[in-house]
Amino acid sequence: MKFGILRFPGTCDEVDAQLACERVANAEILWHGDRDLKGVDAIVVPGGFSYGDYLRVGAIARFSPLMESVIDFAKQGGPVLGICNGFQILCEAGLLPGALLPNKTLRFVCRQVDLVVERSDTAFTNACETGDLLSIPAKHTTGCWYAPQALHEQVEANGQVLLRYAAGGNFNGSLADVAGVMNEAGNVFGLMPHPEHAVDPLTGSTDGLKLFASIRDSLAAHV
Amino acid sequence: MSDATVPAHRALGLTDAEYDLIIDKLGREPNAVELSMFSLMWSEHCAYKHSKKLLGQLPTEGPYLLMGPGENAGAVDVGDGLAIAFKVESHNHPSAVEPFQGAATGVGGILRDIFAVGARPIAVLDSLRFGEPDGQRSRYLLEHAVGGIGHYGNSIGVPTVGGEIYFEPAYEQNCLVNAMALGIAPHDRLTRAAATGPGNVLVLFGALTGRDGIGGASVLASAELGEDDADKRPTVQIGDPFAEKKLLECSLELLDSELLVSLQDLGAAGLTSSSSEMASKGGLGLDIHVDRVPLREPGMEPFEIMVSESQERMLCVVEPSKVDAVLAVCEKWETTATAIGEVTDSGHLRVLQGGEVVGDMPVPALVDDCPLYDLAPEKPSAPIYPTAPRALKASDDDLRATLPELLGSANIASRLPVFEQYDWLVQSRTVRRPEEADAAVLLLPDGAAIAVSIDGSGRRVAADPYRGTVEAVFECAANLACVGAEPLGLTNCLNFGNPEKPHVAWQLSESVRGMADACRALDTPVVGGNVSLYNESGGGPIYPTPVVGMVGRLPEAARAGRLGFAESGDAIAVVRAASPALPASELAKLRGEQLPDGLPERDQSALRAALELVRDAVRRGDLRSAHDVAEGGLAVALSEAALAGGLGAQIDLRKVGGSTCQDKPLDEQLFGEGPGTFVLSGQRELLEQLTAPEGVALSVAIVGEVGGDTVEIAHAGGTLSWSLAELAEPRSRGLADRLHDVQAA
Numbered sequence: 001m002k003f004g005i006l007r008f009p010g011t012c013d014e015v016d017a018q019l020a021c022e023r024v025a026n027a028e029i030l031w032h033g034d035r036d037l038k039g040v041d042a043i044v045v046p047g048g049f050s051y052g053d054y055l056r057v058g059a060i061a062r063f064s065p066l067m068e069s070v071i072d073f074a075k076q077g078g079p080v081l082g083i084c085n086g087f088q089i090l091c092e093a094g095l096l097p098g099a100l101l102p103n104k105t106l107r108f109v110c111r112q113v114d115l116v117v118e119r120s121d122t123a124f125t126n127a128c129e130t131g132d133l134l135s136i137p138a139k140h141t142t143g144c145w146y147a148p149q150a151l152h153e154q155v156e157a158n159g160q161v162l163l164r165y166a167a168g169g170n171f172n173g174s175l176a177d178v179a180g181v182m183n184e185a186g187n188v189f190g191l192m193p194h195p196e197h198a199v200d201p202l203t204g205s206t207d208g209l210k211l212f213a214s215i216r217d218s219l220a221a222h223v
Numbered sequence: 224m225s226d227a228t229v230p231a232h233r234a235l236g237l238t239d240a241e242y243d244l245i246i247d248k249l250g251r252e253p254n255a256v257e258l259s260m261f262s263l264m265w266s267e268h269c270a271y272k273h274s275k276k277l278l279g280q281l282p283t284e285g286p287y288l289l290m291g292p293g294e295n296a297g298a299v300d301v302g303d304g305l306a307i308a309f310k311v312e313s314h315n316h317p318s319a320v321e322p323f324q325g326a327a328t329g330v331g332g333i334l335r336d337i338f339a340v341g342a343r344p345i346a347v348l349d350s351l352r353f354g355e356p357d358g359q360r361s362r363y364l365l366e367h368a369v370g371g372i373g374h375y376g377n378s379i380g381v382p383t384v385g386g387e388i389y390f391e392p393a394y395e396q397n398c399l400v401n402a403m404a405l406g407i408a409p410h411d412r413l414t415r416a417a418a419t420g421p422g423n424v425l426v427l428f429g430a431l432t433g434r435d436g437i438g439g440a441s442v443l444a445s446a447e448l449g450e451d452d453a454d455k456r457p458t459v460q461i462g463d464p465f466a467e468k469k470l471l472e473c474s475l476e477l478l479d480s481e482l483l484v485s486l487q488d489l490g491a492a493g494l495t496s497s498s499s500e501m502a503s504k505g506g507l508g509l510d511i512h513v514d515r516v517p518l519r520e521p522g523m524e525p526f527e528i529m530v531s532e533s534q535e536r537m538l539c540v541v542e543p544s545k546v547d548a549v550l551a552v553c554e555k556w557e558t559t560a561t562a563i564g565e566v567t568d569s570g571h572l573r574v575l576q577g578g579e580v581v582g583d584m585p586v587p588a589l590v591d592d593c594p595l596y597d598l599a600p601e602k603p604s605a606p607i608y609p610t611a612p613r614a615l616k617a618s619d620d621d622l623r624a625t626l627p628e629l630l631g632s633a634n635i636a637s638r639l640p641v642f643e644q645y646d647w648l649v650q651s652r653t654v655r656r657p658e659e660a661d662a663a664v665l666l667l668p669d670g671a672a673i674a675v676s677i678d679g680s681g682r683r684v685a686a687d688p689y690r691g692t693v694e695a696v697f698e699c700a701a702n703l704a705c706v707g708a709e710p711l712g713l714t715n716c717l718n719f720g721n722p723e724k725p726h727v728a729w730q731l732s733e734s735v736r737g738m739a740d741a742c743r744a745l746d747t748p749v750v751g752g753n754v755s756l757y758n759e760s761g762g763g764p765i766y767p768t769p770v771v772g773m774v775g776r777l778p779e780a781a782r783a784g785r786l787g788f789a790e791s792g793d794a795i796a797v798v799r800a801a802s803p804a805l806p807a808s809e810l811a812k813l814r815g816e817q818l819p820d821g822l823p824e825r826d827q828s829a830l831r832a833a834l835e836l837v838r839d840a841v842r843r844g845d846l847r848s849a850h851d852v853a854e855g856g857l858a859v860a861l862s863e864a865a866l867a868g869g870l871g872a873q874i875d876l877r878k879v880g881g882s883t884c885q886d887k888p889l890d891e892q893l894f895g896e897g898p899g900t901f902v903l904s905g906q907r908e909l910l911e912q913l914t915a916p917e918g919v920a921l922s923v924a925i926v927g928e929v930g931g932d933t934v935e936i937a938h939a940g941g942t943l944s945w946s947l948a949e950l951a952e953p954r955s956r957g958l959a960d961r962l963h964d965v966q967a968a
Contacts, residue, residue, distance in 0.1 A: 053465075
């Protein structure tokens with residue numbers, strides 16, 4: 001099983017994501033100017049500042065040649081994980097509901113946060129138990145998830161919220177403490193915290209590994 | 224004084240004697256292009272004309288040294304075929320004018336120094352000094368400097384893993400923003416800046432060249448273009464971390480593909496200094512065609528192109544057959560690249576426009592022939608710095624109220640409100656985060672780690688330039704010892720006032736002497752650094768502030784020390800190589816006491832033995848925590864260890880440090896400062912085995928136990944006790960409240 005990790009100009013966390021994926025499977029970095037997904041089984045859109053966050057976070061990367069292929073891949077049911085800037089790009093691309101707004105403090109914040117697992121019967125959380133607390137770092141300036149009321153109600157009703165900030169941990173002002181949200185079809189998931197930075201006991205917790213392992217295991221189950 | 228009456232060379236900062244020497248070297252009067260280039264190359268910033276003679280004292284040889292002073296950054300061997308390149312640099316003046324961009328471009332500049340030597344930047348640290356945070360301006364500078372550092376470092380994907388911030392009235396008019404960066408490279412990718420091979424091509428790549436940062440040379444423009452135009456020229460550069468991120472990846476890909484002969488970044492004095500230094504190191508000449516340089520705005524004069532300080536640009540030397548391949552890599556990274564000149568064997572730097580020579584100077588005249596000056600140091604007969612009024616609310620005999628107030632003071636309170644604005648974890652190497660240990664620890668591929676710390680107490684150096692600087696070097700080494708690291712090399716940034724004044728000259732020469740002695744005592748070479756002089760606009764000089772950045776190595780990342788207590792029931796030990804003293808301490812400052820004339824003499828061999836004892840114990844895995852005693856003394860260090868671990872501690876002061884401490888007043892025992900004291904915790908049987916080497920004045924004593932939710936200090940007259948909560952609150956709010964004030968304002 002192989003993960004493909006996107007690299008845009010300004011992407012910062014792609015090597016971290018590659019190292020995290022390689023702990024559970026194979027991984028390869030894909031260049032934004034190519035359209036070829038090189039036969040990967042799952043896509044990770046990593047964090048960073050694609051195109052310098054110019055215009056609006058994620059707004060330019062969404063139009064890259066590689067993203068066109070990723071959108072096709074997602075529409076065919078391929079699993080796609082967006083982390084931080086990747087989450088922002090997937091929202092811009094219309095693959096995930098809602099939008100990311102500036103943090104309520106208007107500042108960049110880098111902090112270890114606890115996340116509550118809302119569902120464990122998905123391609124992204126099957127290695128967790130519902131109600132588990134995951135300790136994963138978050139770091140961003142634009143991470144306040146927002147959706148209009150009708151859309152938010154629909155997202156909640158469909159069970160698309162997979163991760164929420166634990167009580168008191170919602171530092172960015174996200175609606176209903178949403179930290180990570182899935183598409184309706186269940187094959188695209190984005191979150192603001194960085195699971196790729198929580199895979200090694202030496203550098204912190206290992207809770208992030210569960211998300212990558214879940215993707216691998218869900219694919220294995222389908223084969 | 225109107226510009227018309229001042230000769231151009233004086234307006235550009237050259238003395239009449241220096242101007243005569245330039246005429247002598249050229250055999251004629253320089254034209255405007257040449258004069259602007261000489262004025263920059265012979266400036267203090269580029270020529271170190273008031274400090275170079277002193278810097279010769281610093282030891283620059285060591286067993287781990289791979290690349291010493293003179294290159295864009297120094298480098299040390301960390302084993303496994305890998306090198307760590309590192310350097311610290313100041314960006315003080317731009318940050319005082321525009322703190323956000325000044326600090327941001329400071330980070331951008333030091334990162335370019337690192338990848339110019341072929342190393343991938345892996346960490347940034349910052350050393351910041353401001354006036355007292357009660358002032359609106361100081362808080363504005365702090366807020367925006369921190370914002371600028373975060374903006375640049377976070378966006379480019381390099382973690383900010385540590386740093387320090389101090390507030391003193393002496394920095395009110397001159398804030399200090401020093402940035403340090405580290406990079407990693409295989410030994411064989413380390414790249415030098417020397418231009419070689421006549422006929423090779425000079426390629427400029429990165430951002431377009433504009434009229435930013437033209438600085439002093441704009442005096443020439445004002446003579447030619449009128450003052451109104453000159454006033455519009457911004458002298459502070461604007462940073463673009465996205466452009467630098469592409470430049471970084473592009474540079475490393477060019478080096479990995481073995482397409483470059485040499486590489487150099489463009490910093491102060493732009494093309495002028497980068498090209499002439501490349502030519503000088505190669506002993507060759509260069510022709511630069513200014514009309515080929517891609518410009519951001521039309522109509523720039525040749526001298527403007529040569530001195531522009533536009534950010535995010537690099538210069539490289541390429542064999543003619545590889546130019547197309549170089550341009551292709553640059554295109555892949557959407558980075559503009561242009562062949563702008565050639566390496567020649569003329570020994571001259573020639574500037575050409577449309578094929579016509581508009582400047583022609585011997586390279587050695589530009590780079591090597593600036594006169595070096597002797598200083599005229601003289602110890603001042605009266606105190607230089609005014610004494611600040613008392614800020615402490617607690618009375619001198621109320622030591623119970625003193626500790627929480629110290630913990631909430633601007634120089635001691637938790638730095639987390641600042642560190643949280645930095646990405647300290649990208650690149651997946653950060654084994655010890657800010658405030659988790661005394662030094663940042665970064666994982667190496669073979670399971671070893673490097674540790675890094677930056678330090679420099681201006682107040683203590685002001686009290687005693689020699690001993691204060693010795694302390695700063697030992698303080699950095701002590702931080703490394705607490706995580707188990709042995710120092711490999713050191714970089715420094717010497718921030719001082721006007722060296723032409725005898726008392727500043729005295730501070731500078733005593734400080735450099737202290738640094739040289741301390742480096743020798745620790746067998747740690749200086750791999751490079753930076754000097755920032757003339758920091759004294761407004762009311763006199765800054766505190767003399769030698770900032771020391773030290774890099775060390777520990778064999779096992781998994782055993783890196785932490786500062787917080789970890790287990791109830793663990794014993795607490797204090798290692799002490801010197802008695803603490805109150806003069807020049809934080810408490811003395813807050814009590815409104817005058818700076819002393821001199822600090823106590825310390826036994827450097829005992830200081831070294833203390834940090835070796837701690838380092839070895841950490842490496843054996845015998846300790847569960849190790850913390851160096853610094854600002855605020857033993858009581859503050861004990862509180863920090865307790866709060867970091869969320870566990871209380873009970874100690875008996877009468878067991879600390881043998882007889883030398885017991886006859887001191889209680890406040891001095893609790894809050895006195897000085898190098899060479901450590902607070903350790905671990906299993907009692909393991910701590911009991913810690914012993915000082917024979918014949919060294921070093922005490923090791925078990926003084927108490929970890930546990931509960933209070934910090935208790937028994938002394939000859941009773942017991943002082945605080946709940947963890949009443950210590951945690953001021954410590955976490957001290958700096959946060961001051962930052963939030965600005966936000967609300």
